[in-house]
Amino acid sequence: MNRTVNILVLAAMVATACQEQKKTIDPASNMTLLPYPETQKGNVVDNHFGTEVPDPYRWLENDTAADTKAWVEAENKVTQNYLEQIPFRDAIYKRLEKLWNYEKFSAPFKEGNYTYFYKNDGLQNQSVLYRQKGDDGEVEVFLDPNKFSADGTTSLAGIAFSKDGSLVAYQLSEGGSDWRKVVVIRADDKSIVGDTLKDVKFSGLAWRGNDGFYYSSYDKPKEGSTLSGITDQHKLYFHKLNTPQDNDVLVFGGASTPRRYIGGYLTEDERFLVITAANTTSGGELYIQDLSSAGSPIVNVVDNFEKDHAIIDNDGSTLFIYTNLNAPNGKIVTVDAANPKPENWVDLIPETENVLEPGTGGGKIFASYLKDATSLVQQFDRSGKLERTIELPDVGSASGFGAKRAETELYYSFTSYVYPPTIFKYDIASGKSTLFRASGVDFDPTKYESKQVFYTSKDGTKIPMIITHKKGLELNGNNPTLLYGYGGFNISLTPSFSTSNIILLEQGGVYAVANLRGGGEYGEKWHLAGTKFQKQNVFDDFIAAAEYLINEKYTSSEKLGIAGGSNGGLLVGAAMTQRPELFKVAFPAVGVLDMLRYHKFTAGAGWAFDYGTADDNEQMFHYLYTYSPYHALKDGTAYPATMVTTADHDDRVVPAHSFKFAARLQEYHAGTNPVLIRIETKAGHGAGKPTAMVIAEQTDKWAFLFQNTGTSYREQP
Template sequence: MNFRTTLLTAGVLFSATFYSQKMNYPKALKGNQIDTYFDTAVADPFRDLENDSQATKKWVDEEVNYTQNYLSKIPFRDKIKNQLKDIWNYEKITAPFKEGDYTYYYKNDGLQAQSVLYRTHNKAKTTEVFLDPNKFSEKGTTSLSQLSFNKKGNLAAYSISEGGSDWNKIIIIDAMTKKQIDATLIDVKFSGIAWKGDEGFYYSSYDKPKEGTVLSGMTDKHKVYFHKLGTKQSEDVLIFGGDQTPRRYLGASVSEDQRYLIISAANATNGNELYIKDLKNNSKDFVQIVKGFDVNADIVDTQGDDLFIFTDLKAPNMRLVKTNINNPSPENWKDVIPETENVLGVSSGGGYFFATYMIDAIDQVKQYDKTGKLIREIALPGKGNISGFGGKETEKELYFSFTNYITPGTIYKINADTGKSEVYQRPKVKFNTDDYISEQVFYTSKDGTKIPMMINYKKGTKLDGKNPTILYSYGGFNISLQPSFSVVNAIWMENGGIYAVPNIRGGGEYGKNWHDAGTKLQKKNVFEDFIAAGEYLQNKGYTSKEYMALSGRSNGGLLVGATMTMRPDLAKVAFPGVGVLDMLRYNKFTAGAGWSYDYGTAEDSKEMFNYLKSYSPVHNVKVNTCYPSTMIITSDHDDRVVPAHSFKFGAELQEKQSCENPVLLRIEKNAGHGAGRSTEQVISENADLISFALYEMGIKI
C-alpha cells in the first residue's frame, strides 16, 4: 500500500468513525467470523447478532431506546399520531359468511386492538359476540389467525398467534355453546384447518426447533396430521410429509362436498405437486395429479367425479381446466376458462366461476358457468382492485369488495343468478375521494422495459420537485401490488405527500414471465425498475432527491436495502421494513430455504454466489458513503424474516455512515412479521414513519 492509498484509507475510516461517534450509536459486539464460498473469503463481523445472546439483547434494548429518544425530538410526531388515530377511528365491517344456522362477520368499532367476530342467528335475528381476540391477551398482541367450521357449522377450530409468531395454537370449540371441547393443539405452523365431518380435522406443522432457536431455527420438513376429536395431540396420525415424503410446505384441504382430501406439496414458494384422496371410497392411497415442482396447480372446486384445477401449466397467465378423478393427469385436462393475454384469478360461489382479469394491475371480472360459458361481465364501480365472489355452492348472495388508492374499500352484495349488485357496507372514513388524484403512468426501465406506476396525491399539488414522496414497491414472489386504500397514505397525502407505487418485475402483474424476469440471476431487474421509477418522479417534477423516501417490507425490505446501497444518492429517506438483507445466509433461518426460487442460494454455484454478494445489502455497505436517513423496521418475534437481517444491516450502516443522516433501528416488541399486530402498534409505527420522513426532509407541519 503506497502513501497516497494509506492517507485515503485513513480519511475514509476517520469519516465513518467520526459520524458514528458523533451520533453515539450503541456498539454491537463485533467478531472475526469469516465464511468461505467457492474459495472466496467473506467477513461477517456482526454474526453474533444472529444469536439470542445477552450481548444481542443488551444491544437491542439500547437501539430501542436510541431510536425512541431520536423520534421524541420530532415536534409534530404526536400531531401525526393523533391525525392517524382520528382517521382510523371508524367502524370496519367485513363481508358476512354463513355457517350452519348463523351468519358471521368481523367488526372493529374503530380503535380496538383486534377485530371482533360476531354472529347473527338466521331465523331469530339475534346478534352476539362469537370470538373476541381482544380478550386473548392483555395488550391485544395475541391475534386470531385461522377459523374453520365443520360442514354442519356446529363445531369450530381456530388458531391464535402470540406476539406475531408464525407458531400457532389451535383451540377447538362447540360452536353452539362457544365452549372449548378438546385440548389445545400446540406448535402448529403454516397451517390451515380442514374438517372431515364431525370426526376431526387436518392441519400442518413442523418439528419444533431446539430450545433457544424457536424464532430462528430452520423449519424444513412439513407434516400433515389428522387430529381426531377427544384424542391427545401426541396420538395424531401423520397423513403426509415427514421423512417419507419430505416437503418444505404442505397444505391440506377437504372439498366442499367432503369427498376429497387434497394435498398441495412444495419445496419453494413457486411450483407444487398435487395429490388427492377419495374419502368416499375409503381410498388408502393418494393419487398424484401433478408431479415435480415446475408448475403451479390448485383444485378450486369439485363436482362429482370432476375436478376443476387452476394452473399455469402451458399457461403463464393462468387458466382453469377440468379433469376426472378416474384419470386426472395433465394430458387429460380440458380448458374451462382458457388463458388470455391478461393474468387470470378464479373464485367459485353460487354454482358459478368468477374470473378476475388483471389489466395493467386493474381488475375486470367475468362470470362463467361450470361448463365455461360466459354468463356476463360484472359491472364494477370504477377502476381498481376487486376481491371476493367466493361462497358455498348453494349460496346465491355473494359479496365482493372494491377499492383503489383514493377509494376506501366498499363491500357489495351481488345476486349470482341475476348479476345485480348493491352496496352492502360503505365505510364512513373522514376522507373525500374527490379531493385526490390517482393516475397511472408508464415509464422505461434501464433495459427498455415498460413499467406501470400509480401516482396518488391531492388536487392542486404543484409539480415543482418539492413534494414529499413515498416510493413503495415489492417486486417478488409473484405478488401483485394492486390499488388499495390506506388511511396511512391518506394522512400522508393530506399533509402534502405523494404516494407512488410502480408494478416492477418479480411481481405477478403480467404473469409468470414477469415474475421470472425478477428472480435469481435477473433479480437486479427489480432494483433497476425501482430506481427508474424514482428517476421518473424526479425528472417529471413530482419530487426530488431531497424529498423522496424509499419504502418496502419483507422482500420489499430487500428492495429498499439493495436500492439504497446501489444508489445512495437516489433518495433522502429509506425504510427497509422486516427485510431479507443478508442474501448469503437467508436460507439458514426458519423457512428461508423455500425462497430459493426467487433468490437462488450462495451454495448453488459460484456465479449465483457472486451475483447475490454483488447486491446483498449487508455486504454492500461501504465507508466514505453518505446513505439516506434510514429507519430500519423489524420485530423481536419475527420468525419469518428473522430480525438478524435488520440487526446486521443496521450495525453496518451505523458503523460506516459518512454523513449526518441518522440510521435508526425501530424494533417492535411482542410483534412478528406484520400480521396480527394490534391497532396501537400499527398506528405508532406509521406515525413514526411519516414523522421521520417529513422531519428528515426538513418539512414542518
C-alpha cells in the same frame, strides 16, 4: 357591547381558534442524535468458493442471547430519543388516532345457521368476530381476540367451521409468531372441545365431517431459538377430536416424502382431500385422495414442482383445476379423478392476456383477472360459458368472489388508493351489485386523484406505476413523496386504500406504487423476469420509478422516501446501497438483507426459487454477494436517512437481517442523516399487530419522513 361588536368579537375568536387548529409545525433545526451504540465485532469469516467474506456481526443472529437483547435496548434508546424530538410527532399520532377511530367491517360469511362478520369499533387492538341469525337476528359477540391477552398482542390467525357450522377450530398467534395454537369449540355455546393443539405452523384447517380436521406443521427446532431455527420437513396430520395431539395421524410428508411446504384441504362436498406439496414458494406437486372410498390411496396428479396448480371445485368425479401449465397467465381445466394426469386435462376457461385468479360460488366460476394490476371480473357457468363481465364501481381492486355452492348471493369488497374499502352484495343470478356497507373513514375522495403511468426501466421494459395525490398538485419537484414496491414471489400489488397514507396525502404529498418485475401482475413471465440472475431487474425497475418521479417534477431526491417490507425490505436495502444519492429517506421493513445466509433460518430455504442461494454455485454466490444489502454497504458513504424496522418475534424474516444491516450501516455511514433501527417487541412479521402498535409505528414513519425531507406539518381541523 352591542350585537355588531359581539359578532365581530365572535368571528375573531373563531378565526383564532381555526388558526390554532390548523397551525403549521416546521421541522426543528436543532435535532440531536445520541451516539450510536458501539456494536462489538467478531472475527467470523466465511469462505465461499475461495472468496473470504467477513461477518463481524454474526453474534447478533443469536436473538435470545443477553448481549443481543442489550444491543436491542441500546438501539431503541437512540431511536426513540431521536423520534421524541420531532416537533410534530404528537400531532401526527393524534391525527392518525382520529382517522383510525371509525367502525370497520369485513364482508359477512355464512356458516350453519349464522351469518358471521368481523368488526372493529375503531381503536380496538383486534377486530371482533360477531354473528347473527338471518338478516334481522340479534347480533352477538362470537370471539373477541382482545380478551386473548392483556396487551392485544395475541391475535386470531385463522378460523375454520365444520360443514354444518356446528364446530369451529381457530388459530392463535402470540406476539406475531408464525407458530400457532389451535382451539376447538362448539358454535352453539362456545364450549371448548378437547385439548389445545400446539406448534402448528403455515397451516390451514380443513374439517372432515365433525370427526376432526387436517392441519400442517413442522417439528419444533431442537437446537437454538424456536424463532430462528430451520423448519424443513412440513407434515400434514389428521386430528381426531377428543384425542391427544400426540396420537394425530401423519397423512403426508415427513421422512417418506420430505417437502418444505404441504397444504391440505377438502372439496366442498368433502369427497376429495387435496394435497399440495412444494419445496419452494413457486411450483408444486398436486395429490388427491377419494374419501368416499375407505382406504383409498393418495393419488399423484402432478409429479413435478415446475408449475402452480389447485383444485377449485368438483362435480362428482370431475375436477376443476386452476393451473399455469402451458399457460403463464393461468387457466381452468377439467379432468376425471380416475385419470387425473395433465395429459387428460381439457381446457374449460382458456388462458387470456390477463392474469387469472379464480373463485367459485352459487354454482358459478368467477374469473378475477388482473388487467394492468387492476381488477376485471367475469362470471362463467360450469361448462365454461361466459355469462357476464361484472360491473365494478371504479378502477381498483375487487376481492371476495367466492361462496358456497348453494348460495344465491355473495359479498365482495372494492377499494383503490382513493376509494376506501366498500362492501357490495352481489346477486349471482342477475349480476346486480348493491351497496352493502360503505367505509366510515374521514376521507373525501373527490379531493384526490390516482392515475396509472408507464415508465421505462433500464433495459427498456415498460413498468406500470400508480401515483396518488391531491387534485391540482403543483409539479414543482418540492412535494414529499413515498415510493413503495415489492417485486417478488409472484405477488401482485393492486390498488388498496390505506388510512395511514391520508397523513401524507393531506399534507400535499405523493404516494407512488410501482408494479415491478418479480411480482405477479403480468403472470409467470413477469415473475421469472425478477428472479435469481434476473433479480437486478427488480432494483432497476424501482430506481427507474424514482427517476421518473423526479424527472416529471413530482418530487426531488431531497424530498423522496422509499419503503418496502420483507422482500420489499430487500428491495429498499438494495436500492439505497446502489444509489444512495437518489433518495433522502429509506424504510427497509422486516427485510431480507443478508442474501448469503437467508436460507439458514426458519423456512428461508424455500425462497430459493426467487433468490437462489450462495451454496448453489460460484456464479450464484457472486451474484448474491454483489447486491446483498448487508454486504453492499461501503465504508465512508453518505446514506439516506434510514429507519430500519423489525420485530423481536419475527420468525419468517428473522430480525438478525435487520440487526446486522443496521450495525454495519451505522459503522460505515459518513453523512449527517440519522440511520436508526426501530425494533418492536412482542410483534412478528406484521400479521396480527394490535391497532395501538400499528398507529405508533405509522406515526414514527411519517414523522421521520417529514423531518428528514424538511416538510412542514400542517395540523388538520
